[in-house]
Amino acid sequence: MNKISDLDPQLQNWIEGYLNQTISKSDFESLQKAMLGDPELRHLIRRYLNLDCHLVAEGGLKISDLSFVPWSQSRSDDSQRGWVRKLALSQIGVAAAIAFLLGALAMYWQDFAWKDFANEEKRDAEEGNWDASGQEQFAEGFAVIKNLIDVTWAQEGKDFQIGEILGAETLYLAQGKISMQFFSGAILTLEGPAKLSLNSSWKAYCEKGSLRLKVPPAARGFKLQTPATEIEDLGTEFGFAIQDGKEKLEVFDGEVLIRPDGRDTVLVQKGNAIELSQGGLPVAITTGEVRVPTVEGDDQLLQKQIQSDFEKWKSYRNGLFQDQRLVAFYDFVSDPETGLVPNLCLPRNADFDGAIVMGESVSGRWPDLSTAIEFKRPSSRVRVNLTTTFSAFTFMSWVRVDSLDRQYNGLLMADGYETGEPHWQIREDGRMMLSVMVDESKENPYRKNARGFHRVYFSPPIWDLSMSGQWLHLASTFDPEERRVVHFLNGKVVSVSEIEDDYVVRDLRIGNAEIGNWGHPFREDPVFAIRNLNGRMDELAIFNAALGSQEIEELFTKSRLRKR
Amino acid sequence: MGRRENHEYEVFIRNFTKNEQNLRRFLRSLLPSWEDVDEVLQETAVVLWRKIEHYDPSTEFIKWACVVARFEALAYRRKMARDRLVFREDLFELIAEDAQDELEGASLERSNLQKCLSELPADQKRFVLLAYTPGVKVKELANQEGSSPGAFYMRLKRIRHQLLNCVERKLQNQ
Structure with missing residues (x-):
């Protein structure tokens, strides 16, 4: 670990906390311990502190920068502008200047579209307590993964999925092919072994490997940096490879500009190939010599692989249907005759079939193969009536969240929320929630003068806007025997909470319930009551048992699109 | 100011100004905030000026200055309130060693x-x-x-x- 990109996220948080002076005493202790035994970590921290130094030396925003502040633009009459200018020019005291700057910056800051966490906190007292640690509500990234073919990463712990957003990072590809679409529109296909860094939606740096870049007119000006040059794409398709230490470029269509070593520009047109050396001049070579990844047939290949994975999962799933602990399993493919979504659990119990109300059948996580149900409209839902008693719960589903529009976004919600009944949902800050009513006749611990003694068990945030449209495997277990509530994301435990003495409830039931919404809110306030999930669900399993972490991980692994 | 002093003053000002940024960078690696860095840098400047006659111009000024700054930072660190986020002393020494080796760049x-x-x-x-x-x-x-x-x-x-x-x-x- 001597690269910033290899820094462990927890260590990064600690370092940031130290820089901001917000780190807790105990985390600071842990950071110091880690630093003592690790010279590389100390080196990385010094780089952070050096950066801090240089940024301080930059001096921050100047009064003259205020012309960029939306606030000053919104009051765009001349007298205001003149005032800003006069203020900047006059020899006002430093303190006054800072005070002025602060006021303007405060307004500027509001512009960053952050949520008002103070109000949110108040509202959240309704269903549970949490710390307003603050999550930003915008997705930052440069590109999205379109395709992965036989990929092996050279980085430990890297496990990208199709649809995942890539930010400023360096990809070390040991083998295989990855296609990504930059938000500028450029499509880059990289073949390993390769090393590529993403700088922005308009710029990438390739240090090793071969690639094909397709730039639509909208992304003209996309730049690819290489050790020897910078290639500016003028709306075209070209291939680039570093072979035997030499950089080779072939333009298949359109034209590109290169700047060998930042000097004069050279235009390379369609049907030409060149070789570049560091600092040297480009030399023409024969076309076809540059080995670059092909993309023809990739989509079909991917589709074939997906098909085979889906078949494998379906046969594995048939075994699961016979699991004694399984109460219901829906794949949301409605029966053409009844229009219902059958409960696939065996032996067949048609009483537990579900009815789709205003939900739309759409493509599931196996594109064009499996079916999902979409709950976009506030009235969308699937109704079920599971008249059986439970001693524990496991809820497991593949969910694609498009956005968390509601304060609470329902996954599986018992109608009345009576004693022993569960609510499984996601809060707007991305935390999973599982709660079970302990005693509906006793006072609600979260709300004064209201009935309903229960506790909500939260996971840390597992979703943010950057994950919009990604398929996630969610599972939560409620285990009165072990006194434990566990939340899982993609087969991994994300939180474990203890069920305290007062909150133990053993006789569990579901009864009438809704998938993807909540039909019977006990308050009329629409903010509280509308809980449709803006997203899709592909498969939902309900068990009368708390599955262990190994089982859940296995079910995740078997049911996912294979890692490529 | 006599002639000799005048010369020393020049040596000091020239070297200190040239290396101030490096010294700040060095101190920043040891201390939790910029207020602390400024405080210690001031102290360091005073001590350097006081001892300028001991400075051997054949060695690099920054190396000499860092030895002083390190000592001043350590003394300051010991006076700091216990609740501050300040590196423990053994770690402080390690960081100072590392940082002194990395003054270039x-x-x-x-x-x-x-x-x-x-x-x-x-x-x-x-x-x-x-x-x-x-x-x-x-x-x-x-x-x-x-x-x-x-x-x-x-x-x-x-x-x-x-x-x-x-x-x-x-x-x-x-």
Whole structure:
């Protein structure tokens, strides 16, 4: 670990906390311990502190920068502008200047579209307590993964999925092919072994490997940096490879500009190939010599692989249907005759079939193969009536969240929320929630003068806007025997909470319930009551048992699109 | 001021000014905040001036100055309140050793950072400069607006990470 990109996220948080002076005493202790035994970590921290130094030396925003502040633009009459200018020019005291700057910056800051966490906190007292640690509500990234073919990463712990957003990072590809679409529109296909860094939606740096870049007119000006040059794409398709230490470029269509070593520009047109050396001049070579990844047939290949994975999962799933602990399993493919979504659990119990109300059948996580149900409209839902008693719960589903529009976004919600009944949902800050009513006749611990003694068990945030449209495997277990509530994301435990003495409830039931919404809110306030999930669900399993972490991980692994 | 003193004063001013940024960088690696750095830098300047006659011009000024700064920082550290986030002494010594070996390269690093800053999207660049504007206190700004420092720091974290990545890459190419 001597690269910033290899820094462990927890260590990064600690370092940031130290820089901001917000780190807790105990985390600071842990950071110091880690630093003592690790010279590389100390080196990385010094780089952070050096950066801090240089940024301080930059001096921050100047009064003259205020012309960029939306606030000053919104009051765009001349007298205001003149005032800003006069203020900047006059020899006002430093303190006054800072005070002025602060006021303007405060307004500027509001512009960053952050949520008002103070109000949110108040509202959240309704269903549970949490710390307003603050999550930003915008997705930052440069590109999205379109395709992965036989990929092996050279980085430990890297496990990208199709649809995942890539930010400023360096990809070390040991083998295989990855296609990504930059938000500028450029499509880059990289073949390993390769090393590529993403700088922005308009710029990438390739240090090793071969690639094909397709730039639509909208992304003209996309730049690819290489050790020897910078290639500016003028709306075209070209291939680039570093072979035997030499950089080779072939333009298949359109034209590109290169700047060998930042000097004069050279235009390379369609049907030409060149070789570049560091600092040297480009030399023409024969076309076809540059080995670059092909993309023809990739989509079909991917589709074939997906098909085979889906078949494998379906046969594995048939075994699961016979699991004694399984109460219901829906794949949301409605029966053409009844229009219902059958409960696939065996032996067949048609009483537990579900009815789709205003939900739309759409493509599931196996594109064009499996079916999902979409709950976009506030009235969308699937109704079920599971008249059986439970001693524990496991809820497991593949969910694609498009956005968390509601304060609470329902996954599986018992109608009345009576004693022993569960609510499984996601809060707007991305935390999973599982709660079970302990005693509906006793006072609600979260709300004064209201009935309903229960506790909500939260996971840390597992979703943010950057994950919009990604398929996630969610599972939560409620285990009165072990006194434990566990939340899982993609087969991994994300939180474990203890069920305290007062909150133990053993006789569990579901009864009438809704998938993807909540039909019977006990308050009329629409903010509280509308809980449709803006997203899709592909498969939902309900068990009368708390599955262990190994089982859940296995079910995740078997049911996912294979890692490529 | 006599002739000799005049000469020493010149030596001191020239060297100190030239190395001030390096000294600040060195002290920043040891101390938790810029207030602390400024405090210790002042003390260091006083001591350096007092001892300038012991300075051997055949050695590098910055090396000599760092020995003094390190000692001053350690003394300051011992006076600091216990609740402050200050490195424990054994770690403090290790960091000082590491940092003294790495005094070179500050100006290259600075120019790389400036290039990286200019490559940032405009809103991110403004944001990070805002965070580093003198007098801006994140908490005050947050309280005033009823907003969250968490969101501010989260964004700052991402941008710092991006900048460090960029600086690293530039350095590799040089």
